[in-house]
Amino acid sequence: MDYMQRYGEWLESGYFDEATKEELRGIAGDEKEIQERFYRDLEFGTGGLRGILGAGTNRMNIYTVRKATQGLANYILAQGGNAAARGVAIAYDSRRMSPEFADESIRVLAANGIKGYVFESLRHVAILSYAVRKFHCIAGIVITASHNPPEYNGYKVYWEDGAQVAEPRDVEIIEEVLKVEKYDDVKSISKEEAVARGLYVVIDESVDDEYIAELKKLLIDPAVVAKEADDFSIVYTPLHGSGNIPVRRILQEIGFKNVHIVKEQELPDGNFPTVDYPNPEDIKAFALALELGKKVEADVIMATDPDADRLGVLARNKAGEFIALNGNNIGVLLLDYILGRKKELGQLPANGAVVETIVSTNMAKTVARHYGVELFEVLTGFKYIGEKIKEFEATGSHQYLFGFEESYGCLIGTHARDKDAIVAVMGVAELAAYYKAKGMTLYEALVSLYEKYGYYKETLQSITLKGIEGVAQIQRIMDSFRSNPPKELAGSVVEEFKDYDADRVLDLKTGDSAPTGLPKSNVLYFEIEGDAWCCVRPSGTEPKVKFYFGVKGSDMEDADAKAAALEGAVMEIVNGIIG
Known part of the structure; x- marks a missing residue:
């Protein structure tokens, strides 16, 4: 069936509601728009669904959410035993249609005899992860598109360990979702019937209390917080998202008294009216916070994204100006503080371990070596860090201490199995207070780490290529780098080429090859002489191809120059591919 036939089916079928049909009638003369909405089904990938809100098979709407949930329900039922009775926990953030998608999901599950637990109002990602394990659920769902623009929403699936589904389960769930071909094959019942059957359970605030109590146990040095709290600003x-209440609560309960909230961005709003892009990785999202920070002479400025799994930070330099810290900066500061303070206090375990993704800074390896702690690398995506925590607990081989990825996400502790901006806020506030007690700002602390471990610098370039043509261009870029790996970049020799999809590490000097030791993924990685590297991968959630770069310099200026040269060399190749 082609896209025009699908379009006609949605207009004519009695299954789709009148509001959906009215929206579709409004694009009747726009064949390109019809094609974009109907040329395929919205892909249920390894992380779930993510797409633009609207009517159509390639859009996020109640029908695509129902269909995905039916596939998940079929998979859960196939597990047998008490899987259905164990149920599914569901959370949602502040995005448009998030409450509706959560309600649709739990009613489809209930129609299939599967118990559902849903929070009574918006919540952040980590507390869903926590709730999955607390209620011994078989799975979890989060309705969110994280930091995407306002027109997006999404649907992420978690498994019983509280982490996003990983191999092979992710692929198995995808297969079940694909088997649900007809929208009217989806089962659903009313909320009233689901409640009456005991299959629709609202999660009360006691779970929030337990979650916050777990976070407070992770405070390393309460004394330093108590010493600085009165004068620390x-x-x-929350950038109109779900972080407002839990962030304010944890900071208050550990003792920080001077916490100033950006009032214009305090309340949940899926239109994100004060920002173009609710992403703490984007300095423009900090405009109002920066204005307030200058006014109240803040020591640190922090922002979380809509589902509060990412944290962005601005810190003062010697001149008193606010400088944006990137995800690697935040990760390394927390890593050094956690390992260093635990060692000082005699709390660093002999089998301690930290985990980072392959596109995160090499500086973390140097810090871990300094403290004699083993560092593990995993593929991009926090589910792989969650998987590592599960492995450590199952084998008893290591004690997880900290994990992070360059995209502004980290996890202190094991209360959750996904990145948690609430615990990250607590950690950054504690370490910033620690350095203030030593007469240093957080940015000066970062500079001191460069002086101690080396001047590492990382950059990221993303190229957005939308629509059908964009999919083909992204594939062409990946194919070109895969079949013709560069032997030299910016005057430096490429020593090793890793193709994670082919599970191959190729030594470009000797021609020897070996397996990567990680799951297959469409990722290409180039090790470059002088502790430099480059990585290329398509985004799993947006129409983008991402290029990651890392270098090590003799000083900051040298690192900046090396990073710019490496980035320029790769972008020149890319421009030659796409024209």
């Missing part, structure tokens, strides 16, 4: 913005 924090500005925080």
Whole structure:
């Protein structure tokens, strides 16, 4: 069936509601728009669904959400035993249609005899992860598109360990979703019937209390917080998302008294009216927070994204100006503080371990070596860090201490199995107070780490290629780098080429090859002489191809120059591919 036939089916079928049909009638003369909405089904990938809100098979709407949930329900039922009775926990953030998608999901599950637990209002990602394990659920769902623009929403699936589904389960769930071909094959019942059958359970606030109590146990040095709390000033913005209540609560309960909230961005709003892009990785999202930070002379400014799994930070330099810290900066500061303070206090375990993704800074390896702690690398995506925690607990081989990825996400502790901006806020506030007690700002602390471990610098370039043509261009870029790996970049020799999809590490000097030791993934990685590297991968959630770069310099200026040269060399190749 082609896209025009699908379009006609949605207009004519009695299954789709009148509001959906009215929206579709409004694009009747726009064949390109019809094609974009109907040329395929919205892909249920390894992380679930993510797409633009609207009517159509290639859009996020109640029908695509129902269909995905029916596939998940079929998979859960196929597990047998008490899987259905164990149920599924569901959370949602502040995006448009998030409450509706959560309600649709739990009613489809209930129609299939599967118990559902849903939070009574918006919540952040980590507390869903926590709830899955607390209620011994078989799975979890989070309705969110994280930091994407306002027109997006999404649907992420978790498994019983509280982490996003990983191999092979992710592929198995995808297969079940694909088997649900007809929208009217989806089962659903009313909320009233689901409640009456005991299959629709609302999660009360006691779970929030337990979650916050777990976070407070992770405070390393309460004394340093108590010493600095009276004079330490924090500005925080939830960017209209789910972080407002839990962030304010944890900071208050550990003792910080001067916490200033950006009022214009305090309340949940899926239109994100004060920002173009609710992403703490984007400095423009900090405009109002920066204004308030200057006014109240804040020591640190922090922002979380809509589902509060990512944290962005601004810190003062010697001149008193606010400097944006990137995800690697935040990760390394937390890593050094956690390992260093635990060692000082005699709390560093002999089998301690930290985990980072392959596109995160090499500086973490140097820090871990300094403290004699083993560092593990995993593929991009926090589910792989969650998987590592599960492995450590199952084998008893290591004690997890900290994990992070360059995209502004980290996890202190094991209360959750996904990145948690609430515990990250607590950690950054504690370490910033620690350095203030030593007469240093957080940015000066970062500079001191460069002086100690080396001047590492990482950059990221993303190229957005939308629509059908964009999919083909992204494939062409990946094919070109895969079949013709560069032997030299910016005057430096490429020593090793890793193709994770082919499970091959190729030594470009000797021609020897070996397996990567990690799951297959469409990722290409180039090790370059002088502790430099480059990585290329398509985004799993957006129409983008991402290029990651890392270098090590003799000083900051040298690192900046090396990073710019490496980035320029790769972008020149890319421009030659796409024209």
